[in-house]
Amino acid sequence: MKRADIQGLRTVSILAVIFYHIWPTHFPNGFLGVDVFFVISGHLMAVCLANFSGKCCGAKSDKIRNKLFQFYARRVKRIVPMYVAVICGTLSVSRTIMLDSDFQKARFDMYWALAFVANIQPVFENNDYFAEVFSYRPFLHCWSLGVEMQFYLLAPLAMLLLLSLRGLHRRLLRHFFCSTVLLASVIVQQLLTTVMPALSFGLMFCRLWQFFAGILVHFFNTGDQQNETEANETAETVDQIGWPYVLGHGQQSDDKENAINSAISLAPIPAQNQAINASPSAASSPPPVPPFSNASLSIPSSSLSSLAAGQKQQQQQQQEAEEVKNNLAHFLWRSAAAHLLLFLLLCVLFAPIGVPSIVVPFQNTFAVILAAAQLHVHHQQHNGMTAWPASPLLTNFLAVQLGDLSYIWWVVHWPVIVFIKYFFTRIATEKDNDGSLGQRSVTLDTNFTKMIINELQNVESRKRLVNTLSLYEKIKLNELLQSATFEDRYKILPGEERTERWTKQLKQLLVQEGNKTPQNLLKFVVDRKVKGTGNGTVLLVGNSHADVLARELGEEMNAYYHDFQVFTMPGCMPIAMPEHLIPFDPGHIIPCPFFTRTVRNIVEQTKPDVVFMVFRWYNEVLNVPFNENGTTKNDEILKAFRHEMRHFQKFVSKRIFISAPTLQFKHDVAKELAKRLWQHAPLGDLQLSLREHYTTNRFSYARLRLLNCPKCVQFDLAEHFCDARMDKCAAFDEQIQLANFFDNNHLSYLGRQSVRPFLRAIGNQIWHDKRMNV
Numbered sequence: 001m002k003r004a005d006i007q008g009l010r011t012v013s014i015l016a017v018i019f020y021h022i023w024p025t026h027f028p029n030g031f032l033g034v035d036v037f038f039v040i041s042g043h044l045m046a047v048c049l050a051n052f053s054g055k056c057c058g059a060k061s062d063k064i065r066n067k068l069f070q071f072y073a074r075r076v077k078r079i080v081p082m083y084v085a086v087i088c089g090t091l092s093v094s095r096t097i098m099l100d101s102d103f104q105k106a107r108f109d110m111y112w113a114l115a116f117v118a119n120i121q122p123v124f125e126n127n128d129y130f131a132e133v134f135s136y137r138p139f140l141h142c143w144s145l146g147v148e149m150q151f152y153l154l155a156p157l158a159m160l161l162l163l164s165l166r167g168l169h170r171r172l173l174r175h176f177f178c179s180t181v182l183l184a185s186v187i188v189q190q191l192l193t194t195v196m197p198a199l200s201f202g203l204m205f206c207r208l209w210q211f212f213a214g215i216l217v218h219f220f221n222t223g224d225q226q227n228e229t230e231a232n233e234t235a236e237t238v239d240q241i242g243w244p245y246v247l248g249h250g251q252q253s254d255d256k257e258n259a260i261n262s263a264i265s266l267a268p269i270p271a272q273n274q275a276i277n278a279s280p281s282a283a284s285s286p287p288p289v290p291p292f293s294n295a296s297l298s299i300p301s302s303s304l305s306s307l308a309a310g311q312k313q314q315q316q317q318q319q320e321a322e323e324v325k326n327n328l329a330h331f332l333w334r335s336a337a338a339h340l341l342l343f344l345l346l347c348v349l350f351a352p353i354g355v356p357s358i359v360v361p362f363q364n365t366f367a368v369i370l371a372a373a374q375l376h377v378h379h380q381q382h383n384g385m386t387a388w389p390a391s392p393l394l395t396n397f398l399a400v401q402l403g404d405l406s407y408i409w410w411v412v413h414w415p416v417i418v419f420i421k422y423f424f425t426r427i428a429t430e431k432d433n434d435g436s437l438g439q440r441s442v443t444l445d446t447n448f449t450k451m452i453i454n455e456l457q458n459v460e461s462r463k464r465l466v467n468t469l470s471l472y473e474k475i476k477l478n479e480l481l482q483s484a485t486f487e488d489r490y491k492i493l494p495g496e497e498r499t500e501r502w503t504k505q506l507k508q509l510l511v512q513e514g515n516k517t518p519q520n521l522l523k524f525v526v527d528r529k530v531k532g533t534g535n536g537t538v539l540l541v542g543n544s545h546a547d548v549l550a551r552e553l554g555e556e557m558n559a560y561y562h563d564f565q566v567f568t569m570p571g572c573m574p575i576a577m578p579e580h581l582i583p584f585d586p587g588h589i590i591p592c593p594f595f596t597r598t599v600r601n602i603v604e605q606t607k608p609d610v611v612f613m614v615f616r617w618y619n620e621v622l623n624v625p626f627n628e629n630g631t632t633k634n635d636e637i638l639k640a641f642r643h644e645m646r647h648f649q650k651f652v653s654k655r656i657f658i659s660a661p662t663l664q665f666k667h668d669v670a671k672e673l674a675k676r677l678w679q680h681a682p683l684g685d686l687q688l689s690l691r692e693h694y695t696t697n698r699f700s701y702a703r704l705r706l707l708n709c710p711k712c713v714q715f716d717l718a719e720h721f722c723d724a725r726m727d728k729c730a731a732f733d734e735q736i737q738l739a740n741f742f743d744n745n746h747l748s749y750l751g752r753q754s755v756r757p758f759l760r761a762i763g764n765q766i767w768h769d770k771r772m773n774v
């Protein structure tokens with residue numbers, strides 16, 4: 001059965017931690033609630049494992065192993081499911097509301113938390129827990145559970161060792177062992193505090209003394225019980241041999257002893273004790289009452305004279321009155337002492353002022369001592385009586401119920417606090433100096449509506465409202481750039497019905513809607529044809545980047561072509577490469593050779609005037625370094641590229657436009673821009689350095705220059721979005737603050753509209769080319 005005072009102590013501890021996490025400057029000592037939790041855990045583990053060891057005493061090794069397995073299984077079942085669920089939910093919320101940089105930190109912290117080693121993470125990152133409390137790390141609190149789980153691995157071994165001690169001095173040996181471990185842990189923690197504070201704070205051995213404080217309390221309590229049990233067993237033995245001693249609570253007087261002695265001389269000897277009295281040892285006087293004993297003698301009234309009986313009755317009445325007085329005094333004193341201990345603990349945890357620097361190294365010691373004292377003084381004795389009365393503050397119904405939910409409180413509270421702080425600190429702005437609302441986020445209700453109407457009475461408020469609505473429009477537009485469906489995101493070119501003319505070879509790879517196969521990794525094939533007002537034929541091939549650009553390219557070329565065909569497959573380049581040069585997972589790359597062969601067939605049969613090859617240059621394929629000597633001689637990738645272009649030139653009458661490597665930003669631009677506008681965060685690091693882009697893709701650009709393809713023309717969208725003087729590639733339009741890319745490399749709707757003049761210039765180049773028969 002759970003002790004109510006321990007549940008109440010859990011409530012006090014978790015409230016201290018929560019208050020510290022919400023108001024770290026107002027409750028600077030609330031973090032000591034974790035130390036109190038460690039003391040409670042050590043005590044409860046000792047109680048649990050002591051019962052477990054008693055059941056396993058003298059059992060076979062198989063039974064002991066099974067019991068140990070059950071012990072660990074219960075710990076895992078109680079802790080892990082809720083813990084993992086909260087971690088997954090926290091990560092999901094973090095991905096939704098946090099900036100990408102903050103989310104990446106949270107995801108990295110999640111790995112440490114799932115491994116239950118978050119307590120040693122600051123050692124490798126050289127972080128300070130007390131500084132990180134002011135940051136936005138939703139898994140920061142997981143360090144304490146890492147310490148707990150590591151202690152659970154050690155606790156059964158330590159308890160089995162302690163409980164295996166036997167003999168008259170077993171109590172002394174147990175206390176000595178626990179005290180030695182406790183002192184060693186304290187010393188190591190204090191030595192590491194100045195040298196490696198992160199290791200001193202989170203290392204399990206440096207926290208081991210707090211767990212062993214709880215274990216030591218358990219052995220103190222069980223030692224008291226053993227003493228009482230031995231005393232009771234002695235009394236029962238004396239009663240069995242005929243001495244009528246009965247334990248009482250009063251003090252013995254000389255008059256009472258005389259009356260008892262005279263009564264013994266008059267009392268008849270029971271038959272079962274005659275044999276004992278006949279022996280020399282039994283013939284001697286009865287054993288004297290032990291000194292400092294509370295034992296009193298009870299003589300049957302039938303064996304006493306009327307005078308002795310009256311005298312005894314009078315003495316008993318006096319004794320009972322004295323006991324009532326003494327018991328009341330003891331109750332008041334113990335109650336006052338228990339409440340004083342609790343008051344001191346509350347002062348240590350909830351004091352709104354920081355302690356002097358000279359006391360800082362010892363403040364957790366005070367908390368541990370007071371927590372251990374609480375566990376000891378409220379210990380339930382074996383006869384059901386409470387040694388020290390527990391405070392109603394700990395044992396009331398609300399405190400006990402909240403204590404039962406302390407683990408849920410602990411695992412959930414910090415992520416909730418982080419998200420709330422993240423929202424209001426990085427999103428909501430403070431009130432203006434004149435007390436007006438400015439851009440502050442508030443709940444829309446009747447009073448707020450009236451207040452808005454009043455605010456709109458002046459010009460300044462109307463200007464602020466216009467700015468707010470403009471910001472809201474920018475955020476929503478950037479959110480719309482992240483569409484839900486492929487058709488919405490990529491703006492697939494509308495045209496005739498889907499044809500299977502060029503996809504017969506791919507049909508075996510296609511899966512009907514609603515069906516799944518583990519061997520099929522092909523997303524889909526886009527095959528569209530559109531009629532124009534010109535006379536030429538234009539073919540667009542590539543991967544998802546071609547899909548994105550198809551609408552704008554088709555509209556800007558409309559005056560030139562009669563047939564505009566789109567044939568693309570996301571994730572595949574239209575250029576065939578030797579399979580041994582492709583470092584992708586073989587299961588992922590299987591569809592791409594089919595796609596490239598189909599592209600060849602389309603070019604051979606349609607014989608287009610112009611081919612646009614728009615695709616992402618996968619660095620793992622085309623941007624690998626040249627040969628070891630740094631020359632292009634015998635470069636397999638360049639050879640394969642040249643071979644493909646020579647083949648295409650045989651069937652393309654005019655031009656082959658090949659896109660240069662695409663811009664690759666560090667973040668999903670549209671989503672991250674919307675978040676940063678929403679949270680008033682800096683926008684500068686969303687941009688990309690043009691020098692970095694060229695350096696990253698230098699081998700791809702070099703191979704493009706060395707193609708030796710007369711009909712090939714390189715077009716580079718980086719020239720449109722990048723400024724060489726500023727060394728910056730625009731991820732978004734700085735004037736209207738809308739994204740040019742909806743993820744880290746695909747053009748958004750705004751980006752596609754902004755490249756229309758660029759595409760129109762290409763069309764004019766084709767139109768005025770004398771070699772083109774228009």
